[in-house]
Amino acid sequence: MNPVVIGYSFLALAIVFEVLGTTFLVKSEQFTRLMPTVLMAVLYIGSFYFLSQTLKTIPLGIAYAIWGGVGIVLTAIIGFVIFKQSIDLPAILGIILIISGVVVIDVFSQTVGH
Incomplete structure (x- = not known):
């Protein structure tokens, strides 16, 4: 399989793990709930593992920009949908700029062949 495809696959896993970890960060209620705290830690470790594999x-700079940007957008969507957090027009414009x-x-x- 193409190494770039493998790299982007690892990057996708890193993003999913990071977004899920951040979701459990909220559910941990400032580390006062054991299981969400443990899940958060495991997911963050997994995210950094997959991000490190991406760097092969x-x-x-490219991997981190994509990881951070996509993570921010997905986390904002989860905050809106699951946690009922509002998103105002400046936040929406910022998200559009991140996606762009x-x-x-x-x-x-x-920098990376496609």
Whole structure:
């Protein structure tokens, strides 16, 4: 299999684990609930493991920008849908800018072959 495809697969797993970890961070209620706290820690460790595997084929700056950007967007969506947190117009515009930045990096950057 193509190493770049493997790298992006690891990156996708890192993002999913990070977003789930952040969701359990909220559920841990400032580390006062044991199981959500443990799940959060395991998911964050998994996220960093998969992110480290990503770095075998995708440069740090590109991987981190995508990991952080997509994670922010997904976390905002989860906050809105699951935790009923409001998102105002400036937040929506910021999310659109983040998505735009990730697309520009992924589509136009010559740092990683596609």
